[in-house]
Amino acid sequence: MLLRGRFLPRRHVARGAAMAVGAAMAVVTGLAATPAVHASSSVTGALRWAPCDDPAPPGAECATLSVPVDRAHPDGPGLDLAVARRKATDPGARIGSMVFGPGGPGDSGVEMVVDRISRFSPEVRRRFDIVSFDPRGVGGSNPVTCSSDLLAQRPSPELKSQADFDATLAYNRRLRADCRARTGPVFDHLDTAQTVRDLDALRAALGERRLTFHGSSYGTLLGAQYAETYPRRVRAIVLESVMDHSVPTTRDFLRFGAAAAEDSFQEFVKWCDGTADCALHGRDVRDVWQGLLAQAGRGELEDPAKPGTALSSSDLVNKIAFRKFYKADYAGLAREIAGMDASRPMPASPTSTAPLPAATPVFCSDWHLPVRDYQEYASLVAMMHRTAPDLPHLLPLHMTAACLGAPATNPQHRLDAPGAPPILLANALHDPATGYPWAVSVARQLGRSGVLLTYEGQGHGSVTSGPCMEEAVDGYLIDLTVPPRGAGCPAVPS
Template sequence: MTAGALQWAPCDAPGNPGAECATLTVPVDWADPDGPTLGLAVARRQATGPGTRVGSMVFGPGGPGDSGVERVVAGISRFSPEVRRRFDIVSFDPRGVGRSNPVTCSGDLLAQRPSPQLASQADFDATVAYNKRLRADCRARTGPVFDHLDTLQTVRDLDALRAAIGEAELTFHGSSYGTLLGAEYAETYPHRVRAMVLESVMDHSVATTREFLRSEAIAAQDSFDEFAKWCAGDSTCVLHDRDVRTVWHGLLIRARQGELEDPAKPGTRLSSADLVNKIAFRKFYTADYAGLAKAIAGMASSGPLPASPTSVSPLPPSTPVFCTDWRLPVHDHRQYASLVDTMNRTAPDLPFLLAIQMTAACLGAPTANPQGPLAARGAPPILVSNALHDPATGYPWAVSVARQLGRSGALLTYEGRGHGSVTRGPCMEDAVDGYLTDLAMPPRGTRCPAVAS
């Protein structure tokens, strides 16, 4: 792959001019480089200060399932003005996502997903059988790339992209699930890294299903606790004079009974799992506590719908990407029930978090890239950034990844809330900008104060 491999042209994006798009051809299976190929959708925005341009920086999107192309086309506001001035920002849709041979499955079959609330061994067996049927359907509709979706394949795609944009060394910013891509790139090609920011960090060394689920539950519950603490102490919270947990648990009861209306879809019922993951958890991502309080107050004051069973929302088609990267075995219903109990005791305010739903969705799936300790020997300094109160990638994961990187890892702590932190105030921006542009690593142990959301 060479720089000439990419033919840039303006993206078809009315209202968002300036982005350029291209297609990078890569093998479906890097173990068979002369075999079938697929086209990876790529996009870039050129540096706004060409006279001070450092080079290209590749953004690794999260999810799994986020489109890097859409992020670039939309304007890359997640990066500071200094980074946008000094770097071409390049991203891509990972294989199986967006415009890069997306995973395609039967909509009807996706809508039949069993509830993660498995009450018996028969329910457990039915879920395993459903997963097998869904994988066969998705494979038939998606094509051969379906069997090659793991992050180690995407690492090879990323290295091909590095070469195609003409960079001898990679400058990379990975966010959330994109940090797994960055970490495994540094492990595979440590001497091809110029600079790397891992923001909101996945810890792929978490070895067991119980450890994974418990750590996810701890992070989510911490965000609920922060929300409740904020509401009790801030008179602008619309629930300031009420017990937030009491109101919230009232909504959970109504949702379990099928009586809670979805505020986004009048007349339809909101399940307890969707109340947790689509209402609360999404607000935790941006630390929009005021917005969450308003949403809770609005639902609490709404009239009940006639009691009726609620449906389970389909998981994203990109779920197979997660399944191929995480080996989370559950042997039977008894063990599954024990795991659910562990999560509910760890996060009593947030039953059936997405993590247990993903675990159920991966039952019986093969894992090409299972967890293991990170060893990026020979890599240059890598900046690991995390909020202290991150609902999805808890702070202990960032501490663990920085420790695994050893001399190569430096942890930058944002003492605030939310998922994502690198532009939260001048302290964070200056530390990240100085590292990316001048390779000036902030002092070890740097902590930046929280700023108002």
């Protein structure tokens, strides 16, 4: 029920009697040969399940699903998608299969099911077979493969001239050609619209008349576009940490990303100011942080994970702070900042920016983020620094630079899913990667079908953030009970 705008947990008493959200990327590099493809006139049908290869834990089963590389040419080359499942722990109460859509792009759904099944609530595991897959271009599903040497040569996104801009465009062309040659035909068919068809093929192969789906982060694009493409084939869809694929311009995309990250930094500062256990309590957190950014900019800040190696300001922001924001690990971030601040500056050394994952072409296929020239690029960088003064060189800027010149086969558009049943969106109020305004926007685009459940806390991913969120999501997936509109759940202390 709803009280003061919050959804209060309830135990599944009646149901119990009969039954019961990034950045790890899949990166393949080196001198791999072009993968072999096979002729595929249609999906092969039933999945042949077998125990996953060692060292998979007991109970994890794996299979492959054959799909066309290009849905426009179903008789052309095909590829095998890697699929995994865990059977419902209470077969007598089993409802069916729930498919998980992994994030990233580049996360492995197979790895999630095999190694991280605790990601899902006990009640959902009891009632559903948990199934996921590696999307095309990822993990065991014909992964994007690129030269490791070429990936390591990626130009810094800190462009300083038109010559730098032109060099980035030229590098992107070389990298795309290399990845395409090593990856094979699937390279030109990586977008989410193609993966939507793969998801529907998986639904059919599982014997499900309608899809039950939980998509997290980048996986919310897949769930939303499935509802748009096949609204009558939806049983239930949870979109957790919601991406808004209607953002029309590069400037809007970068501004929203910067605002979400800066909001998390402000939450961190607020927490530290009010928490005696914070390693920086009583100090000016922003001043300490800015000092580290300045050291990193001079090549004098040692990487805590790689002694003797200088940490770039970009990696300080994205590898240190941003990753801690994902789990709202403010205590851990404060300790790490305090440790770096207490260390002696190292002799100035050259720094480099960590290479982006080989799965980046998946993102570039879904997002049209044009930038005309260096002058426009510089104005975008200045806008981001105004929006997020504490977090320069954020990952969305890296992705924009990496996609310069790339064709987007599934560009942004507003959702249109008439006839879809209620779809549950779950988002933290302070999410560093998929800001709360995105979830509000997507719920509005879904109209009567969109129901937003707000987690009034921090972090990326929220469906298991305390009993209130967990039971609200479980009730929707199991009973198709939708929380009241405007419902929220209180933050759970970390």
